[in-house]
Amino acid sequence: MKNIFLIILLLFPSTCLSADNDFDTKAYLRNHCIRCHGVEEQNADRRFDTLQAELSDYQIAEQWQEILDVVNLGEMPPEDEPQPSADETKRFVATVSRQLELARDALASGGHEQFRRLNRYEYRKTIRDLLGVNMDSFDPTTSFPADDRVDGFDNIGESLVLSDYLLQCYLDAASQSIDKAVQAQAVVAPINELLRAQDMCQRKYQFRPFVYFEVNPTGDYVDVGHSDPSLPRVHATRFKGVPADGHYTIRVKAEGINREHPYAPNSLQVDRTEPIKMQVIATNPKVARPAAGQNSSDRVVATVPLLDHQTKVYEFRVWLDKGFVPVIRYANGPLNFRTSLVKLVQKYHPETLTNNWKDVFSTEPSEILDVWMSDAYEGPRMRIHQMEIAGPEQRDESTTDLLADKHQRSLEPFLYGAFRRPPLESEVARYQTFCQSRMGAGESEETAFLTTCKAILCSPNFLYVETPPDAGESGDQAFRLASRLSYFLWSSMPDDQLFRAAASGKLREPETLLAQTRRMLQDPRAEAFIVNFTNSWLHLNELGSMPPDTQKFTSYYDRQLEPLMRRETQLFFAEVLHKNLSIEHFIDSDFTFANRYLAAHYGLPTIEGDEFRRISLPKNSLRGGLLGHASVLTATSNGVESSPVTRGIWVLENILGSPPPPPPPDVEPLEPDIRGATTIRQQLAKHRNVATCAECHRKIDPIGFALESFDPIGSLRREYYDSKGKPIGAVDTTGTLPTGESFTDIAQLKQLLLKQKDQFAHCLTEKMLTYALGREVGFQDRPVIESIVGKLTAKGDGLHNLVELIVTSEVFIDN
Template sequence: MTVLLAFAGFLLCSLFSPTAESAESNSYPLSGINAQHLGTLKKYCADCHNPSKASGRFQIDDLQLTIHTSAEADRWQKVLNALNSGEMPPEDEVQLPAQTKTDLVDDLGQAMVALRRKLSDRHGEIAMSRLNRREYRNTLRELLGVEINVSQLPADDGLSNFDTNGASLFLSSNQLESYLELGQEAVEEAIDHYLARNVAVRHRHEAETLTSKYRAHFAKWDAARAWRAALAKEGLKPAHQEIYAALKKKHPRHQDRYLPFYLHYQQIANAPPVPTDPAFRFFDNPVRVQQFIDASAPSHYYLLRYLKLPAIDSGAFITVPTIHPNQLPTGYIAFDLPPSWPPGRYKVRFRAARADDAPDDRRFLEFGLRVRNVDLLSVHEVTGTMNAPQIIETSIDITRKHTLGEHRDERQIYLREKGMHHQFHYPRKVFAEAKKRNGYGPEYVFWIDWLEVERVTTEDQPIPDGLQAVIQLLGDSATQQTRPEAGLYVHPAGGVVGRKVRIFHPDSGDNDFLHLREVQVLSGGENIARAGTAVQSSTHGNENERGAHRAIDGDLKTFNHTSNRATPGEWWELDLGRDVKIDEILIYNRNDSPAIEARLQDYQVEILDADNNPRTWKADPTDEELAAGFRAFSTAAFRAETPDNQLLERLVAYYHDKRKIDGLEHRRAITQTLAIILSSPMFLYKSESSLHDRQTISQRELAQRLAYFLWSAPADSQLLTLADQGQLSDPAVLRQQTDRLLDDPRSSEMLHGLVHQWLDMKRLDFFNVNVVKHRTYDNSVKMAVRKEVYETTAYLLAENRSVTDLLQADYVVINNLLAHYYGIPDVQGDHFRRVELPKKSPRGGLLGMAAIHLMGGNGDESSPVERGAWVLRKLLNQPPPPAPANVPNLSRLSHQILTTRQRLAAHQEAPQCASCHRKIDPIGLGLENFDAVGLWRTSNRYERPATNENREPQTKTWVIDPSGRFHNGAAFADFFELRQHIASHQDDFSNSFASAVLEYGMGRALGFSDQPFVAHL
């Protein structure tokens, strides 16, 4: 496979752009359609569609067998549409024999598919192409060293098969606004990463805090039950006979002590007070007490078993969720990363064990962000025992958004058991089944000792050219007075020595009060001052000390001051007690209110010395310094193309407008100016300017074309150096560089982009799987089966294996989770690796992968039609024509209890359907041994839902018969013979794959001029 892709890269990056073909090549014979077909149409249609009559303004006699224009092709499409719809011939005219019509529709449909490809041929012309979402994200990463979420940009689907097709990559005004926002976000993210490059923070969360929550829960339970018993005791007294009688009448089956006396709490004399412990959160409300009892009762005695488990004072067990997590989070260990922690990569470690009596199907833990919203990041098998727990390590990337405003909930990390959270009702079902099996409920399987997070420092990593330019522009970025950033951060780049930090509003007004929850001042990553405050009120000139708080290095005092001057001001000051080098100031608003956070953007921050003199740092850069910085950044952003002086002058002027007119501080003015560069055509488009004058692309353009093909990212310094030296056009050098790029981890971007789109894997996200029916499937499995496709392709590339291994192989590339899912024994480890298969295994190759079969269904049932059509398109290179508009709906058969094969027989009833389904259905039926989630089966079952007439659902079970015959081809007895026959079509499959590689890499649809390339590959 390496040879194939290397040769593709060599051809793709040929120095000469193909020239347009002659006019003669614009004549396209309608392949497969001949005079006999035309004679059939004339025989049955010419009576109405002739020169003298021309019903519908359409004539048959002037249809051409050689197509020159789209208009001529459209006339043939109208013929096909009329035949498919059954409109022609009319019912009162002589009809075509069924077999004749089926063959005509089949041949004409195939001819139209081929004709569309020919008419879309651009004769080798490559359009100037905008960066697609993947390329945009990766280009920002290479420029600034950070990755951002680009999902707010529109999808790059278009009309082509791949997101690299330049004809589909246009730019709208709405997109431009998004590019401005994302550009600024990327620069801000890069600055924060740079400023925190040497910040090392670490936190260990001890899991036994969950044990204390269990004990608090039981204390609350005991208090609630005691209160209810005391209330019942009072309610049963003769003085409340009327209340008792009413309740007994309404609840005759309740024992007296369980009657809902809480509903009449106010009418019961001497009723006991609601438990007042603040931790109980009953808020003097008897209804809350009963709600707590009702919610806790079903699982109370199961939860009590927890206290008898071992090692719960040095760790904690997690289990199936049995109660709302607000009451007791039994199903996970979670904690929030401190909001003061800077963005970056964090190592995550946890120490865990699996109980000795754990069921075999419960062995994996999920790790991710936002436990309630299920941002699943990784899955890990726990093999440690209670006597020898294991330490598992993974990682997580934290961005600025994880610490800001509405995104702060995203900084919660969690561990939980695999598969117990992806459907609300599923844990209840698991609990009920376990209780029926053992009498109490699910076993407590996973014990967690601790969960540890540690930031990875990056001071030793090289700084990208774009970020170097940003640093050059920022200088000492904090000026004398600076506004908080969007995230309420202030970064005096390089550190500023001072004693006091003052936060103030230059013109706040009488009742504009400062609402802060916390201010932190960091030096070397250490918080040297921490203070909290309540909502302040106007003191009309008075200073109010809000209390001294213990800091690491002595006391600090917090003041709030509002005066009655003409322009009243307000300030909030921290005295650090001595001069300190201040690296970062973090400000948190009260209640995390986004509205107050936006208001705080009007405040300013200054650092003072002991005598309250502002510390003055470097003044704004000169125009020459700005121009030099913008030139350096633009050159890096424009892929080594130097900007002209006119652009630099406009950028300098824009910066000054931001400073003087909008009142932005230096850093924000710089980031907004750089966002202009990142939303300019020179950044967003991959243009080959040299093609305006000649048909030879330049060496630098060759370097960029190669890099964006194999990395979805710009060329690196080695490629550009070779280009500048004129060596990249040397075939030997070009081949060597192609191999180097393929060996680089960044080539995974090409594999993901190519494979995802070539195999149409977006269908994996088109539907939700019925997990009640398919119990072993969950989000972890979905992540693994998707990754299997990519990892297998990556293995072929790394090991230089033939791409035809995707048709049939005696091995799979899986991890322990997939091995467990497929029933393959003795596979250990979370990483993907090659695993040999026994003979007669249905796995191996694309047709053995669960992801492929998942896409060939609806999440509930398999679809032989989807699967058969997919095989024709992707494996046999025989794409069927689009389905006609009047396809009979098989749902009309839902009231009948039929096998899948019997249902599909309906496709053969209409000739317009039979022409395609006689090719599609046999292949799809041959794959029926795989269920809707890709697991092997030998029987199938259909259930007809209950109706008003038939109250009981009716079912039919049958042994799957996968036998069949290819249309006009070989017969097969089972899936294995079907797969063997498909694998014999290596040339067809290789042609399909080679065409996909070239179309993806060239950024346009393939045409006649590309057929020699495809043939060579």
């Protein structure tokens, strides 16, 4: 019967069906829906017996739209309920569709206009582009409260509220940002510091197994044998910090020692096949002692493999803030070094043990030996000979500096950039008057100008993506569109070209709008769209929120897989975007991106090096598409075990666009089965015995079971294991969808999902439109989504085409 309904609806789309004004839609609900969604039962937390037939407000209309969607998809009424005739369903769909169309027209007078403030990420990017401030180590938003997320999105206007505390944060951030921009203008004499081994370490030997290994036995080099980031790093104490913000050249003469060592393979827990790596870190001595281990100001500026037993000068161009210093760390050496060294010395070098070698408080050896522990140790080390620091480079004078001329006459161009539109005469006059009042209070013109600029950065015209309704008289829609476009693609303000296009009055023309969109997507700043949209749509911002078990999943930490997982998905999305590949690739594909560590994690052929590259997946690989990405699989696990429920919901929400409602409050959640006493299928069977859970789990569980091929960090598995590592049963990935279609594994499930490509296109369009507009889309946007999806299909389903269709849609241009 369900298939008959679907065929009818496909042959006669709702837009083509004639509405029956006499058809009783409430009677249809009473006959086929109320038993499960009425006064006695509210399956899926839905109740329809009190639902009004008159679509008088958005909330009622949204409920009718939801009902129409599930009927169109053939998901309701359930198979075990009395089924309506095909004609009855056709009339119901036509009537509700017509009523929703009328409701859109009637409710449209209220408009959808939403005004949203900048979120934290957008604020930082805007400060960067407005003031020309390098943000690598500077963040004026550290005290800001976290932005609320709505379905993964942190740029939804309705959730981006203002508070008294946040207003105070804006005052502080404005002051910090202006001061930082002025500081960056400082011109200083360049330095050229040569730091030798003696400047970095003066310890000649190590007589007991410290938790770290750092010695300078001859005065010519420093050997580092440990790798734990919390332990000391190589730092030249006499260098107190760079004199000014700017780009510096750092040259380090270094080599790798004893990558191939005589000790047992697992004695140090390092990969012999991998080159020894040196990591250069910029850090702020005002935050913590640079040599003492990692701190909150650390920023990795370079990681390079060292040649074995061959000195080479490695050169890096890096940005350093005033006062920062470079430190050097052995990036991939032994982590638990002290424990390893104790065992190695006792076994291989007992002659180096002094009488007080176990005394952790001893600073001097109890006797003088011919060979010290550090001399005898033959394990892998990073050897540093010297480091040179030169700079800063001269500033790029071709870039516009809005704070270069600190006089009242410069307020107007500063207002133009900050407000992202031409300022009104009244606004210019208001801030000039404020500047004059500061000078009247005794401030110099320069100080008064900077104080006024700080005040401008606290204005709603700056803090909101588009001009709020009460912020002024400007009605220039072109500049609002320019801001909407730049925050969609760059998460920042328009550049000069986009401003000129808006000023010309041609930006709203499709040709100009498309040309700007294509240009902006090729700009490096479009990385913000790739990162932020994937974080939001795929919920990658939740990756790491439930860290995997440190004992069961050591590789996750040893190989620092989390950022690699996230990067794979970002590069995959970028490839589909820039090459305008079909969105089908998100469901299944024959390629992905990986480096040495991720390829090993996936069990793929060996890749050399840390750089990511596009790789072809083996035939019959389960990795194709997003469902094989470790980022998604880890983000949808609980850190102890995989979660079929979470993973199933993720697919329903982010691939099919039909998320289930939250579970009833009286149903206990599933706890991680840390004992491995029962299978996840057995645990979920208990949930399906609860009437209020059964309907949703009928859709959730089969999809989640297919993804059980992957463990909590995305590794392939065939069996479940208990806490002691013993197999307790084979992984069962079979399932049956509510449509009656069955599958045996994730590969077959992906083929079934590809049959629902149109539904996925609707879902992706809705997600991207939400991100682009900074508001939730509702029933009133449905015709726009339908139009975009129809055009996308005609163009071949390319992702780049989807971006262009959204940008040129009426709702985006006139939002």
